[in-house]
Amino acid sequence: MASVQGYDVEVVEGVRRFVEREVLGKAQALEADEVYPSHIVKGLAGLGLFGICVPQVYGGLELDIPTYAKLMEELGYGWTTLNCFINGHCSASSILAKYGTEAQRTSLLPRMASGELRVAIALTEPSGGSDLQAIRTSATRLPDGTYRLRGNKIFITNGERAGAVVVLTRTGRGKSAFSLFVIEKGRAGFRVGAHARTMAHRHVDVTELNFDDVIVSADDLVGGVEGSGLAQMLDALETGRIAMAASAVGLARSALKSSVDYAAERSSFGQPIGQHQAIQGLLADMAAKTAAARALVHEAAQFKAQGQRSDMMAGMAKLFAGEVCAEVALNCVRIHGGSGFVSDFPAERYYREAPYFILTEGSNEIQRTVIARRLLKGDAQAIGL
Template sequence: GGLGLTEPDAGTDLQAIRTVAARDGSDYVVTGTKTWISNAIMGHCCALLVKTDPEAQPRHKGMSMLIVSKIDPETKAPLPGVSNGKKLEKLGYKGIDSGEFIFDGYRCDAELSLVGGEEGKGFAMATGGLEIGRVNIAARSVGIAKRALRESVAYAQTRKTMGKPIAEHQAIQLKLGDMAARTRAAELLVEDAARAFDAGGRVDMEAGMAKYFASETAVDVATEAMRIHGGYGYSKEYVIERLYRDAPLMCIGEGTNEMQRIIIAKQLVARNKI
């Protein structure tokens, strides 16, 4: 399954979505396009953010979440009104597909499909899900950084230049020291955000800090790892080139890092009112 939020003209600003679900008797009729949806091609089911009241003000009050499917659960036949657009080819992170959903008069049972049983709650559901999603992205970023660091430490002890392992050269030691410190700091921020989430409180600041710092760390550590490995880091003989390609997505997924810094600042001020 997947989460259908992003549209061609709506990414960070979810309230700008244009996919509409109009009530027609006991059904919703869905029209619109979603893009950059994980598992859109291979997956069958999607939690879909829609406008059930396009005229609502503020805009978020007119948004709802539906559970929709591409196939009939009994016959396994494709359902009318929904199709995939193109599969989006990515630089990295190829373990799951990313693609488009196109809805054109797609009908779904209103009672069964509406998450929570009440219209107007979709925006809160989407943003609430993004909090844990950002902790998840941050954790994956730490995984990339830790793997890149581990590979670099091992390689630096076996690769020799000027008669000694490159791990004994100060230039490499400076890189490894910085990589290790930043990776551990990112790991602790993820742990902090995860504990806050488990405690049941609002964690948009903690999740934003973890996601922002850990993803930037993943990019920097993967880049330094590639440089430590030299030409081998740029080849497919070692895992470094994959880490180098996978890391940048962490800065974009679940809300850009530019947005995370704004969220952090706003929450910082809100929590420290004078």
């Protein structure tokens, strides 16, 4: 593998070429089309991107976290819908690769790596989102060793098209109250509920999942042992937050380029608007903050790759990159003026997509709390501060 700055250059270049060929200049039309972009999803599968976190022995790419982050940045540069197809699935595969039983890995990971089986993560409930300890979905162990699963999940990305889900449930009390189950669809009582109407990513199904006395076996318990679910999920979320931060950087880069191009082409008062000091100030801030966000994401990815506890670093990357993305997207609309308010230009799409990276994988308000608590415990030295 050729590498630079800690990531696999060849893999990243392959994805960049795919984005240039299939997505750039086409994202507006792809989003407006009523037809699900199956050819794009097949292209992602052909690149092996559903196997980013799957060990090679099971047919995956087994890429390191810095390369994963860089791939997500390149996908986000093209169309952040692509990231939504990939990220939750990769979180699920990383959980199974690291914590699953050998039977679970053998049964699921090869199909996940090829894209034959897409897997969603089911966390959020009507009573709680970022606060995972507030979940109420429960799995009660029955005398025959099976479990009865009851509960309702909402806002589940790829909830309709995924063939299986990794679901966080209560199986006890206290710190060991939570467990993960991996459940393929087709079980009695397991059904997809209402679809949410979202402001962006219209081809990404966001649904309710209902578990009405679903009977699952002990073989479906991730790792085969109760009580480890919260730690398993939080570990995966650290990587997921870095991936979302990288996606936000990709979107910010795209919004910045669109702004620079428009500022060079559009004229007012006899000169390109890019010659006006007010526009130059916006562009300079957008570029500086996007570059800073990218650097922080890269550092967080390197930190996580070293195997260290990364909730603070991942939280800082997601917090900063998400906020920068939203600011850059808004400034892109400002620079486009009235053109930024219509769908002929991508500026309005950037503006709709950007809030996603503030809200998902734990809201930015939660990230601030996590960061502050770690600082107050004196943990700043762990990241060199």
